[in-house]
């Protein structure tokens with residue numbers, strides 16, 4: 001017979017219910033990325049070797065600018081969630097684990113915001 | 127954190143690599159690789175926002191042999207991860223778990239990802255020429 005209290009038994013083991021959000025977020029962004037990535041690849045092929053003026057003109061229609069923004073949002077969110085799992089799986093030292101998780105979040109938000117701002121600036125005329 | 131002896135993953139080196147296990151780890155490797163690729167994407171977009179001079183620098187880097195090598199790795203990773211990601215989404219919906227199905231969808235991913243990569247590079251060279 002165990003003498004541990006119920007609270008003692010679950011401490012540090014139980015689910016905080018955040019897993020479902022993470023799981024859904026990864027799947028929803030994956031689903032959204034399927035058409036977005038295909039669109040992006042086809043567009044890139046047409047833009048190979050384009051100069052700045054051509055690229056600016058291409059990006060300045062609202063449809064393309066908004067699609068690019070959606071692509072950026074989905075990509076960086078998906079990447080944040082994905083890299084988080086990889087860090088959690090392989091980095092076991094508590095200090096490094098938390099350091100890398102914080103860096104991952106900051107880097108994804110920073111790169112995503114910079115990319116989004118760049119798209120908006122170019123789309124609105126450089 | 128409670129210290130409990132949890133079951134550990136088996137030692138991978140005593141297992142014969144199988145199509146399913148290799149594709150599984152490739153999904154993770156390409157996922158991390160795509161993360162590196164997004165650095166390039168962000169740089170490219172930001173350079174465009176800084177104007178023609180900066181854009182020329184990033185375009186020239188991408189057109190260099192090293193840039194093309196990176197881009198080739200990026201496109202292959204993207205198509206592999208895309209195709210295998212769709213395979214994952216079918217599993218999430220409850221389809222394709224039988225061993226035979228897992229193997230056929232696995233081979234389909236291998237063929238489709240190589241085919242799409244080659245096709246996009248042919249299309250790229252044919253359309254732009256400059257890269």
Ligand code: HEM
Nearest residue numbers: 030033037079082083085154157158160161208211212214
């Ligand atoms: C540049 C774009 C992308 C990046 C940077 C990226 C990155 C990642 C990373 C780091 C992971 C975690 C891998 C792991 O846990 O082993 C992941 C997982 C996943 N990705 Fe992506 N990905 C991208 C595009 C896509 C696309 C287009 C799809 C389309 C279906 C997709 C579907 C998935 C799925 C389903 C998972 C979960 C796999 C699992 O349960 O292990 N990803 N991604």
